[in-house]
Amino acid sequence: MIQLWRRGLQAAARPALDRVRGFLYNLIVKKALYLSTLLALPLCCAAALAAQQPVADGPSYLLLSHDPAFLKEVSQFSVPVYTKGRARLVKLTVPAAQVPPAIRAKLRATAPGEIYSAPAPEPKDKAADPEVLALVSKVNSARLMGYAEAITMTGKRGAAQLDLSAASGNRLAMDYIAGAFKDMGYAVERQCYKDRKADKECNIVARRKAGQPGAKTILVIGHMDSVGHENAGADDNASGSAGLLEMAKILSGYRSDHDLVFVAANGEENGITGGYACVKRLKASGELSRVAWAINMDMIAWNRDGIIEIETNREFSAHADWVGARAAVYTKLKPYIAMPAWGSDHVPFLEAGIPTYLSIEHWEDHNPCYHKACDKLETLSWDYAADIVRLNLAVIAGKAGLVPLKP
């Protein structure tokens, strides 16, 4: 072969010779590089594995989002150390300063005593109040599903990226919810907090006054925006905003000794922007100090085991236990208590010191279509969602004096 090659060299013209030399040189050098890469791989892997070890003595961080894309991102800088109920804790594998700010913003250093997940204590007295039973019997799962369908089928309801046209799904959902509250006789406010290209981003707030001065307020909130897939977000959170409408519909037939405020929050999927804007407005108007209770519904319609999570912070754990007891008396739900609070519209209210809980489907077995295009109506259980609405009505009835307008 070598002899043939030499003869070939002598016979060939200069440019052709250079091309052959170049070809052989490239072949040899590239092979060498390829081989050295192969040899180096085990070393690289060992280094990568070493980098997966948590930083010694670093705090545990609570993940403030379980969005699948975020979970993937955060796994590059952390290892999981605890997963139970609603809580996922990680330890960082790099110094905190090396974690990109967008990821760092969704991590909260957590003390071990903050984390809690267990079935709610059994109530001592299981006797049901006939008036509360009459109230919760009014919940209609078909009507509830109808509200959820109308909200789901508005198109793309993401608050931020879909503001190019005034007919965006987010805008249509705001209009639908405002119209529904108005038809029930509530005073409706568009609580707008952000200019968009073709409209404004607003919470839809429905109110009914108790009619007596100095009355306390009960506030119910659920976000109406979604992550933005077409005609999706049925569970997250057309279900909770439909629950809001169903509660408002039933309570429109009652006189209450508390002011009632229903908030269909916007922008929850973009950092709870609507929830924070709502608390800020209520604070500015002086109304916040009168809010005795707040209730959040987020993802209430995907079910396999009948478990509901009631989530709050430590300082309101007795309050959550009491809510769990109401569930045992007035619904078929199996109540669990989860702490601390993260990732939905109850957080700004808790941060403002208002006793608030989140009612949410069992998180250890939550909707596999969470934040995906397959989060559709037909995957959901409206009897289960109706039971969560019954629970939240039973809670209001336990705190407020309610009298039917037409006995």
Ligand SMILES: [Zn+2]
């Ligand atoms: Zn949600």
